[in-house]
Amino acid sequence: MELRQLRSLVALEESGFNVTAAAQRLHLVQSAVSQHLTRLEDELGTELFMRQGKRLTGLTEAGRQVLYYARKTLADCDNILAIGREHVEEATGTLRIATTHTQAVYVLPPLIREFRQRYPQVKLEIQQGTPEQLVEMALHDQVDFSVCTEAVKEIPGITAVTCYRWNRSLIAPLGHPALTAKPFSLGEICDYPLITYVFGFSGASQFRNSFARLGLEPDVVLSAVDTDVIKTYVREGLGLGLIASLAYSDTHDADLGRRDLSGLFPWELTRVVYKSDKYLRKYEEVFIDLLQTRIADDGKYVEGS
Amino acid sequence: MELRQLRSLVALEESGFNVTAAAQRLHLVQSAVSQHLTRLEDELGTELFMRQGKRLTGLTEAGRQVLYYARKTLADCDNILAIGREHVEEATGTLRIATTHTQAVYVLPPLIREFRQRYPQVKLEIQQGTPEQLVEMALHDQVDFSVCTEAVKEIPGITAVTCYRWNRSLIAPLGHPALTAKPFSLGEICDYPLITYVFGFSGASQFRNSFARLGLEPDVVLSAVDTDVIKTYVREGLGLGLIASLAYSDTHDADLGRRDLSGLFPWELTRVVYKSDKYLRKYEEVFIDLLQTRIADDGKYVEGS
DNA sequence: ACTCCTTACGGAGCACGTAACTATA
DNA sequence: TATAGTTACGTGCTCCGTAAGGAGT
Numbered sequence: 238m239e240l241r242q243l244r245s246l247v248a249l250e251e252s253g254f255n256v257t258a259a260a261q262r263l264h265l266v267q268s269a270v271s272q273h274l275t276r277l278e279d280e281l282g283t284e285l286f287m288r289q290g291k292r293l294t295g296l297t298e299a300g301r302q303v304l305y306y307a308r309k310t311l312a313d314c315d316n317i318l319a320i321g322r323e324h325v326e327e328a329t330g331t332l333r334i335a336t337t338h339t340q341a342v343y344v345l346p347p348l349i350r351e352f353r354q355r356y357p358q359v360k361l362e363i364q365q366g367t368p369e370q371l372v373e374m375a376l377h378d379q380v381d382f383s384v385c386t387e388a389v390k391e392i393p394g395i396t397a398v399t400c401y402r403w404n405r406s407l408i409a410p411l412g413h414p415a416l417t418a419k420p421f422s423l424g425e426i427c428d429y430p431l432i433t434y435v436f437g438f439s440g441a442s443q444f445r446n447s448f449a450r451l452g453l454e455p456d457v458v459l460s461a462v463d464t465d466v467i468k469t470y471v472r473e474g475l476g477l478g479l480i481a482s483l484a485y486s487d488t489h490d491a492d493l494g495r496r497d498l499s500g501l502f503p504w505e506l507t508r509v510v511y512k513s514d515k516y517l518r519k520y521e522e523v524f525i526d527l528l529q530t531r532i533a534d535d536g537k538y539v540e541g542s
Numbered sequence: 543m544e545l546r547q548l549r550s551l552v553a554l555e556e557s558g559f560n561v562t563a564a565a566q567r568l569h570l571v572q573s574a575v576s577q578h579l580t581r582l583e584d585e586l587g588t589e590l591f592m593r594q595g596k597r598l599t600g601l602t603e604a605g606r607q608v609l610y611y612a613r614k615t616l617a618d619c620d621n622i623l624a625i626g627r628e629h630v631e632e633a634t635g636t637l638r639i640a641t642t643h644t645q646a647v648y649v650l651p652p653l654i655r656e657f658r659q660r661y662p663q664v665k666l667e668i669q670q671g672t673p674e675q676l677v678e679m680a681l682h683d684q685v686d687f688s689v690c691t692e693a694v695k696e697i698p699g700i701t702a703v704t705c706y707r708w709n710r711s712l713i714a715p716l717g718h719p720a721l722t723a724k725p726f727s728l729g730e731i732c733d734y735p736l737i738t739y740v741f742g743f744s745g746a747s748q749f750r751n752s753f754a755r756l757g758l759e760p761d762v763v764l765s766a767v768d769t770d771v772i773k774t775y776v777r778e779g780l781g782l783g784l785i786a787s788l789a790y791s792d793t794h795d796a797d798l799g800r801r802d803l804s805g806l807f808p809w810e811l812t813r814v815v816y817k818s819d820k821y822l823r824k825y826e827e828v829f830i831d832l833l834q835t836r837i838a839d840d841g842k843y844v845e846g847s
Numbered sequence: 848a849c850t851c852c853t854t855a856c857g858g859a860g861c862a863c864g865t866a867a868c869t870a871t872a
Numbered sequence: 873t874a875t876a877g878t879t880a881c882g883t884g885c886t887c888c889g890t891a892a893g894g895a896g897t
Contacts, residue, residue: 257852596878597872858890867881
């Protein structure tokens with residue numbers, strides 16, 4: 238059995254069982270990939286693919302099982318190559334992160350500044366996606382790790398390390414009564430039209446639960462995936478904004494008042510997730526360490542020790 | 543990077559860094575293995591081996607890391623081949639089990655009889671070892687799984703499934719007062735010289751703890767790894783035997799009396815352990831299922847449903 | 848007619864074995 | 873001197889690419 242054959246198998250599946258496309262992905266000609274696949278089938282002695290005539294249409298049960306282990310095998314080979322790179326030049330490479338818009342814009346910048354000072358030779362790639370996509374990207378080796386705000390279920394094969402916690406703030410145009418009214422509780426919030434994150438983003442499910450537990454139903458007139466959209470419509474006067482505190486900027490959002498609501502909602506946890514069997518390069522560990530040590534409860538950057 | 547190179551790396555380590563021996567293990571000549579290793583080093587761009595002149599003496603840090611992932615890679619390749627075999631001929635192959643003497647002699651026979659009826663084409667290999675060795679054998683792919691009586695610590699990468707529980711009995715020559723005396727407790731047991739398992743075997747640590755918790759110190763005059771040795775010396779009149787109940791045979795041990803002690807000691811758990819990422823063939827699952835369903839609390843075989 | 852996969856064939860490269868050389872104990 | 877590892881070199885295999893042949897849509 239050869240690694241090439243496994244690579245062709247994986248590429249085939251990722252190309253929708255189009256051998257030609259798989260070959261292109263691998264920078265080979267079709268016939269080469271075709272040979273890999275038939276050789277693999279021959280060697281295992283069993284059909285891996287469903288066929289309609291000559292066309293491949295999907296995997297058999299055996300094929301699915303083999304694919305699973307083929308992915309694992311190739312991932313470990315990648316890990317070995319990463320070890321090589323790590324020991325050749327510890328401080329060069331590419332760091333690929335996936336996260337949500339809000340994290341990318343409001344949390345990562347100072348961390349990345351510090352990281353780049355320490356590792357000027359490491360290139361950075363920041364992908365964005367929904368919380369579900371973030372986990373998928375980490376699982377499929379499209380990124381080195383993902384920074385997830387939504388609580389990640391325990392997924393086998395995925396390691397999740399908690400980095401920092403955060404809570405919510407209310408934002409409104411300056412002078413809005415909700416900014417100063419006392420007492421203030423979830424009940425009062427429901428008196429106003431609200432703008433917050435769409436379901437699935439930034440702990441929106443915990444958010445809903447907080448109200449539901451008290452039998453309240455918030456009047457969310459608009460929801461968005463990223464904080465900038467929320468702010469925009471708060472400025473328009475469409476309603477109160479409920480955002481992650483860390484997404485409020487003293488300088489850029491001076492025209493908006495902010496009221497901390499940490500007492501009203503449970504704390505949310507931001508986690509870094511990556512495949513459990515992934516080899517972590519030094520600079521990857523350093524970046525995760527920054528995520529764990531540099532973010533205060535209010536989302537502010539804390540100078541390094 | 544090629545699988546051959548990884549195989550050579552693993553073989554080298556398992557041969558005590560003797561390239562010649564590694565080559566023999568792989569049915570290759572030295573020079574081939576030598577090339578694999580240098581190629582691997584070249585490709586990774588870093589030294590994997592400690593050297594004294596030309597001789598290899600050990601691994602560098604990078605080498606250790608690479609070895610770890612090389613083992614994983616090769617294990618997954620083996621899994622792929624196993625999937626092939628499974629789908630070619632579901633009912634043929636080899637089942638390699640490791641366990642202790644007592645399990646092999648007193649528990650497995652009826653299971654193996656039933657298993658062989660169902661899978662007459664599957665060859666069986668039973669290895670023996672100390673509880674520590676059993677886990678090692680499963681980890682190093684020397685066996686498909688191990689049947690462990692000693693409580694297995696949670697080891698990452700190892701899956702342990704509980705199969706059955708067992709407890710202890712006292713054995714003594716017929717007519718011995720300890721067989722019938724009432725009341726009977728750990729205290730009374732300490733009045734007699736005892737013969738039982740050596741530390742590390744068959745829950746010996748729990749055994750010690752049971753006494754220690756009451757401030758008692760049993761007078762163990764002889765300890766052995768397997769039950770047959772214990773029985774032999776009980777027959778000699780050297781002392782009372784404390785054995786796993788499942789190791790007492792009504793037919794062969796009719797000259798010895800038995801007294802159940804389940805009330806005096808905690809129940810021990812017998813577990814099957816195997817590498818978490820191991821692909822389980824159908825007949826392997828069947829065997830584990832037999833272990834889980836066919837053994838009663840007294841160690842007797844329960845007819846299939 | 849077009850796309851897609853397989854099979855046949857040829858060349859280039861490489862992996863393994865033999866063997867000579869070098870270094871360690 | 874015996875043992876162990878590296879390097880050099882030749883052979884045979886195999887892997888990839890070109891190209892022709894079926895098979896499906």
